[in-house]
Amino acid sequence: MLTLTIDITIFSDEVISKAVYWETNQYIVSRQLNGKTETLTFEPKPQCTENEAALKERFLTRLNDFKVQQIVDNETKDLRTILYIKAFANNDDFEAITE
Amino acid sequence: MYYLLPFRFERFEDSELLVNEVGDYLFCPQGTAARIVNREISKDEELYHDLLANFFISPTPIPPTIDILAARLRTKKAFLDSFTALHIFVLTLRCNQNCVYCQATSQQECAHGKDMKLPDLLKAVELMFRSPSEHLTMEFQGGEPSLVPHLIRAAIEKAEALNQTAHKTLTYVLCTNSVHLTDEVLTLCKQFNILISTSLDGPRNLHNSNRGKIDSYEKVVAGIALARQTLGEDKVSALMTTSVPALDYPKEIVDAYRENGFRSIFIRALNPYGLATENNDWEAYTTRFIEFYKQMLDYIIEINKSGELFVEEFTRLILQKILTPFPIGFVDLQSPAGIVNSVVVYNYDGGVYASDESRMLAEAGDYTFRLGNISDTYESLFYGEKAQHFADCWATETIAGCSDCALQSYCGADPVRNYSTQGSMYGHRPTSLLCRKYKAIIEHILSLLKNRNEEVMPIFTQWIKGRNA
Numbered sequence: 001m002l003t004l005t006i007d008i009t010i011f012s013d014e015v016i017s018k019a020v021y022w023e024t025n026q027y028i029v030s031r032q033l034n035g036k037t038e039t040l041t042f043e044p045k046p047q048c049t050e051n052e053a054a055l056k057e058r059f060l061t062r063l064n065d066f067k068v069q070q071i072v073d074n075e076t077k078d079l080r081t082i083l084y085i086k087a088f089a090n091n092d093d094f095e096a097i098t099e
Numbered sequence: 100m101y102y103l104l105p106f107r108f109e110r111f112e113d114s115e116l117l118v119n120e121v122g123d124y125l126f127c128p129q130g131t132a133a134r135i136v137n138r139e140i141s142k143d144e145e146l147y148h149d150l151l152a153n154f155f156i157s158p159t160p161i162p163p164t165i166d167i168l169a170a171r172l173r174t175k176k177a178f179l180d181s182f183t184a185l186h187i188f189v190l191t192l193r194c195n196q197n198c199v200y201c202q203a204t205s206q207q208e209c210a211h212g213k214d215m216k217l218p219d220l221l222k223a224v225e226l227m228f229r230s231p232s233e234h235l236t237m238e239f240q241g242g243e244p245s246l247v248p249h250l251i252r253a254a255i256e257k258a259e260a261l262n263q264t265a266h267k268t269l270t271y272v273l274c275t276n277s278v279h280l281t282d283e284v285l286t287l288c289k290q291f292n293i294l295i296s297t298s299l300d301g302p303r304n305l306h307n308s309n310r311g312k313i314d315s316y317e318k319v320v321a322g323i324a325l326a327r328q329t330l331g332e333d334k335v336s337a338l339m340t341t342s343v344p345a346l347d348y349p350k351e352i353v354d355a356y357r358e359n360g361f362r363s364i365f366i367r368a369l370n371p372y373g374l375a376t377e378n379n380d381w382e383a384y385t386t387r388f389i390e391f392y393k394q395m396l397d398y399i400i401e402i403n404k405s406g407e408l409f410v411e412e413f414t415r416l417i418l419q420k421i422l423t424p425f426p427i428g429f430v431d432l433q434s435p436a437g438i439v440n441s442v443v444v445y446n447y448d449g450g451v452y453a454s455d456e457s458r459m460l461a462e463a464g465d466y467t468f469r470l471g472n473i474s475d476t477y478e479s480l481f482y483g484e485k486a487q488h489f490a491d492c493w494a495t496e497t498i499a500g501c502s503d504c505a506l507q508s509y510c511g512a513d514p515v516r517n518y519s520t521q522g523s524m525y526g527h528r529p530t531s532l533l534c535r536k537y538k539a540i541i542e543h544i545l546s547l548l549k550n551r552n553e554e555v556m557p558i559f560t561q562w563i564k565g566r567n568a
Contacts, residue, residue, distance in 0.1 A: 025529035086169035
């Protein structure tokens, strides 16, 4: 069983949740908030044959990657909305709103 | 200073794969996404200009090219413009074969009460004409639809009559095992320009073993020859289904297709419906299927390198999504999903279902994806509560595991498969074998484009151009 303590001022709940999500095929993951840290406990499911070092390396990589993705998503959220409106809304209506 | 445009990324072999909102991709050194968000890419770098040119970053908060990007996004989703274009008519559940992998729960040829009633059929054709699509495809399925030629004729004559005023482009497809293509059926095909979609499982022994018959191969091959002779070479295509025994014969199956005059093959995995559910280890099957696919594709690439054009159709569909701005008509790889949006099924029992797989579930007593009855109104069927409920989880852009996936643009949502294999329409990507299969196949194709580009690109380009020409 692996236990990791994550600084939640560095990794948001959304980022941790996304990284945990992908581990749920092999692990039962429990989460415990303790102030500015969160403790994650990974209990292997019966079919899991992986060692803890591999899990730790993959999970921390995922955390960092999801954090980068989160920055992209946050910074481009409004632009993505504009893009979808321009692509799919009735153009006349959209032009009328933006004028 | 630059601004970000929406994109997703994943670690890919020794590099990083970046894919933007419209499916353009770049292979970059690992850590590139982090460098981009940290504003570490300098204008002096070639990468800066690649990112700019491929819509990953912008010099201004709103990119000067946003209208181009919006037009491309709209084009990618153009399959939504016309709504349901593929209308499947399950004319009968009766069949004259006993395929071990039958997904449709077909019944004996002599079974009673398994044919569609004529009034239901005619009403279903009327429903089809309510679709706003300018192009309508009527696909006749079964069981074995060639057993009920009078229903095929009635459906087409009704469609032709309605089209006198509707002026739509109609395409007719007969999905048949080709073992009993009578003069009546072939005359019908010739009269109405019906395309034949048949199935060939591979070499004689494998095919006959799959069909539970000792002479199926000879009959199918003879049926294909007769159909080609009567209708023309280009009117007959074939699908293969990868049964468990087939997994050992990737090259032999391709060769059987070539020997029978086919210039393409569609590698199709078993789906967990009907008799196919008796396969008891889907995990192992999926692992073996992915390897089978890679071996078969490698062999097909070698064939093409020798100068013979031979296309793997599933790969071509993925390539079209990766390399062209256009959508594909393949309902399994769409977001929003193909169910209702692109396909609907009118079943022999008078039910209307969200997809072919939906009616297969119904044969097992599960009516979750039954939209209603043929006698219901078009609005209640296509815009009713059920369709709205499916919409909650039919877009890869919004569901967990897909919304962040770098391969999102090349993949599709499948609430029916999620439901049938995982018990919920929403599904759980980490344990989804469909996710694993599609991801492995798409990554394999991207790997070919990355590592063997000079070798495969001329072949892949020819495959795509051949279809778009």
